[in-house]
Amino acid sequence: MKILVLVKNVPEVAEAELEIEQGALDLEDLEMVVNEWDNYAVEEAVRLTEAAGGDVHLMTLGGEDDEDVLRRGLAMGAHSATHLCDEAFEGSDPTTLARVFAAAVKDGGYDLILTGVQSADLGQASTGVLLAQELGLPHATMAIALEPGAGEVTVTRELENNTSEKVALPLPAVVTVQSGINQPRYVSIMGIRKVRKMTIEMLEAGDLGLESQALGREASSVAGQSLALPPVGEGAQMLTGSLDSVCGQAAAILREKGGLA
Amino acid sequence: MDFSLSKEQRDIVKAAREFAQGEFTGRALEFDRSESFDLDIWRAACDLGFVGTFIAEEYGGAGLGFLEHSLITEEFWAVDPGCGQGVLSVTFGSELLQLFGSEEQKHMVLPELVEGKAIMCSCITEPEAGSDPSRAATTAVRDGDEWVINGSKMFITNGTTAKWALIFAATDPDNSDRHARHSFFLAPTDGPGFQATKLTGKLGIRASDTAEVALSNLRVPADALVGQLGQGFSQLMAFFNRTRLHICAQAVGLARGCLEESVKHLKGRMQFGQPLAGFQVNRFKVAEMATRIRASRNLYWEAAWSMDRGKVDHGLIAMAKWFSARTAVEAADEALQIHGGYGYFDEYKVQRLYRDAKILEIYEGTKEVEKIIVAGTLLG
DSSP states (O other): OEEEEEOOEEEOOTTOOOOEETTEEOOTTOOEEEOHHHHHHHHHHHHHHHHHOOEEEEEEESOGGGHHHHHHHHHHTOOEEEEEOOGGGTTOOHHHHHHHHHHHHTTSOOSEEEEESSOTTTOOOOHHHHHHHHHTOOEEEEEEEEEEETTEEEEEEEOGGGOEEEEEEESSEEEEEOTTSSOOOOOOHHHHHHHHTOOOEEEOGGGGTOOGGGSHHHHOSSOOOOOOOOOOOSSOOOOOSOHHHHHHHHHHHHHHTTOOO | OOOOOOHHHHHHHHHHHHHHHHHTTTTHHHHHHHTOOOHHHHHHHHHTTOTTTTSOGGGTSOOOOHHHHHHHHHHHHHHOHHHHHHHHGGGTTHHHHHHHOOHHHHHHHHHHHHHTSOOEEEEOOBTTBSSOGGGOOOEEEEETTEEEEEEEEEEEETTTTOSEEEEEEESSTTOSSGGGSEEEEEEESSSTTEEEEEOOOOSSOTTSOEEEEEEEEEEEEGGGEESSTTOHHHHHHHHHHHHHHHHHHHHHHHHHHHHHHHHHHHHHOEETTEEGGGSHHHHHHHHHHHHHHHHHHHHHHHHHHHHHTTOOOHHHHHHHHHHHHHHHHHHHHHHHHHHHHHHTSTTSHHHHHHHHHGGGGTTTSOHHHHHHHHHHHHHO
């Protein structure tokens, strides 16, 4: 089975000091990490090929430094990777990006295309779905289990309140992977050393037969307006300390204010 | 000068950090309180290739440098020093074996260390011989085709968990040159004559095993001698020149842990109507901490980098060792101070870091010994 996984670098923002610079998040001091959902997708793809043979190809779209998200996936066991890197891509909306991915993917002969359900930075949850649309392929979202069969894949989809739905899709198909589908492996030193000998394919817009006028902010129908940090609230009380201590403090406050019987 | 890491080195740093955060964080307090460790974490680290990266490929290692090993050490120690020591101290002695051991010895021991099948320990310090190892009173006496070793060893890391031991013993105790009295021997720990007893009550790095070892008529074959007879002291100095780099990485990692915890607390904790981060006194504390950490790291990176290029700079390594250890101790002190009463309790990581830090100024050369070495390069 030939599997493609789309991966993305996102800024680690959990404990970071965030600043807005010209309408965008200032990435200068932020650490870039693999998008959590994509990491599950890479793990799932590697497991599928370890069990039944085949190849995992990775693809990302981003700046030069974003190559490390590909190296990370290769170190986990993917076999090859493509880096779509061109300033012309910057500012593209999800539909435009899906067109870029479609141009890069269409002749790849993939049986299965996986993406994360969403990205941690923009959360559009659209790349997989729009790519399926562009390629004219069936798709399923929120996968918490994948079972490939003869010419098809059965996908278990996570729904609300612990319910789930099983759907079958003919291959090739696009599936967006939910976090928790597996336990992603750690990157090993052996994996990192293996990547040293691998070449990552670099493609620009021209290589994909795309004109730069059809890309970027100008060509996009959804235009970014502004980005805002959460306002500093009045009366918020920050609890600090270990989990036990914070829970204890929170319980004491609730009790004091009559929130607990 | 280029201070940037290669892509591969950056990948190693990220991988080490992810592993440590995933495996150490939730268990560190438990190990600290119980003075124990889960060796499955060590095995998992071996499966991922984090252990013995500096061991040559022909002996199963990754054939990377001491710099790469140091990068892993720094990340592990930034998350938890006890667990970091539990995982990475298992090769303590392999540096010496790789330098001076016979091919048979190296093939017998080194691959097992990398694969997670064996732990090794180095038995050097004695109750009466610490900073002056030339006073080590353990003896090895030749008896036919064997050596018979007798003596007692103190503060032996991995003493009760090791499969292999390197033993520093006097083979020519009356030699007028005190640097020609000792030799190293490689011995399995499961035979009669090797008795290790776990020491408890350590101040810090309590996940790491420390033991006292009694050697009573321990018999090893003639070929258990490591390298040349009577060369033990100079081998020991060559060994420490390498392992002291790991200590620098441990210190920088620990100090970084202190800085990270301090920054988090300063931003979150409110006093006098504003976050602690707003007070200049605290801002200066983290500024000084960050500066000293950077200086320590640059110092040991230079030492490790020149080591990996074949140049052993004894004075530079000693400078890096005392300075980085001092940085760690001071960072831990300020980090606890910043946390106030909370930091005095072990539920807070800084309390553990405060206790873990002190060993860095003691083991593998006290700060005083390191300064003697530095001064020696200047004054003779």
